[in-house]
Amino acid sequence: AQRVTQPEKLLSVFKGAPVELKCNYSYSGSPELFWYVQYSRQRLQLLLRHISRESIKGFTADLNKGETSFHLKKPFAQEEDSAMYYCALIGRATSGSRLTFGEGTQLTVNP
């Protein structure tokens, strides 16, 4: 079975502060990990994927296989980062690349 856990439903920080959204997963093999984001009144969209090792909008995420974590980080949060963030995985044994999502973390960046 595969599972994604986001322990914080709500996270509030001030503009300019560092932010870390936690994600832990359980999967017996080597999964592909993603962060999806949903801004207010917009559709769910991909933020970043671990395989790309990219930084999008200042966000990065490192896959830690030992801790089975894929935390999302940004050194200086901006008000426009306020959104719902979902961590998700695809198991290599999964057909069709279907996503397993965590419950999501609502990030609020205060001015």
Place this chain on the structure above:
Amino acid sequence: DTGVSQDPRHKITKRGQNVTFRCDPISEHNRLYWYRQTLGQGPEFLTYFQNEAQLEKSRLLSDRFSAERPKGSFSTLEIQRTEQGDSAMYLCASSPWGGLNTEAFFGQGTRLTVV
């Protein structure tokens, strides 16, 4: 907007009625997914099509649910004899053929309320 399109955006129905939702994927995408999202939860996988073939169905998809994708283009999701527990946001996503890292593009969803 050339993204994934879902219709209707909102649907209110009485318990016991049948409802049908439509999803138009991005035209060149051969994979199409349906997810369901309830309040405070992340999206949960329901079913997946590759072209016109329905290749996987979740245990969440009871016998009252049926999905089709004729000709590998648009897809419909029908719920028969709706129950209050069916109230949720129904999301459609599509992706092109590719590896596990292929990005899924989501529609804006259909919000179903069963009264």
